Amino acid sequence: MSIKNIVIAQYQKRVNNAASAAGNLAMPKEGWIRTVRKALGMSGAQLARRLGVTRAAISNTEKAELVGGVTLKNMQQMAEGLGCRFVYAIVPEKQLEDILDAQARKKALDIVNRTNKHMALESQSLSSEQIEYEIKRLQQDYLKEHFTDLWND
Incomplete structure (x- = not known):
């Protein structure tokens, strides 16, 4: 695991802990x-x-x-x-991993659909099983590598 991935994991843990604490x-x-x-x-x-x-x-x-x-x-x-402490936080509605997973799937789905559309024009379209395999593979790549364009629409 790279230093960058370790740092990202630490940030994710901190945000998820804040979300749990905020309940x-x-x-x-x-x-x-x-x-x-x-x-x-x-x-x-x-x-x-x-x-x-x-x-x-x-x-x-x-x-x-x-x-x-x-x-x-x-x-x-x-x-x-008031003799109190002000606490400010932004907490996710769900676990960060779920948010990242959904975004990675969205990106992968877009890529596979565009690619398959071009392949269909050449009579080389993928089966539904192949499409789902490629979506999952790309999704995992996005999550593993933390591609910088994950959030580019």
């Missing part, structure tokens, strides 16, 4: 800031004083969070004011 974590209906603040029994005015901002700034940030308009910096500040 079914979803933003509460009122947003994280307001939910945690209420759970602590802290008013908006009290959080504002802790952060040295106005009550309106807290309210605006809570509203912005609900529509995706809050910055990471603001979330970090709010978390600190």
Whole structure:
């Protein structure tokens, strides 16, 4: 296994672990800031004083969070004011290996279909078994070699 493949495997493990840790974590209906603040029994005015901002700034940030308009910096500040830690992650809906496998199959299918179309014009088309074999073979090649064009459409 090459160094590049080892590094990729380490990245994949890290992302899959983050996805497992996040589980079914979803933003509460009122947003994280307001939910945690209420759970602590802290008013908006009290959080504002802790952060040295106005009550309106807290309210605006809570509203912005609900529509995706809050910055990471603001979330970090709010978390600190609440005595919490802000965690930011992008986690896949399914295992990375499944995402890669589907993309590799898509690429392989495209290549085999294009090739078979040209071969059919010359009366040399492949049987369905041969087509499936070639798709699987190319798919495995993409996954094994991590071709740089895997995500080029």
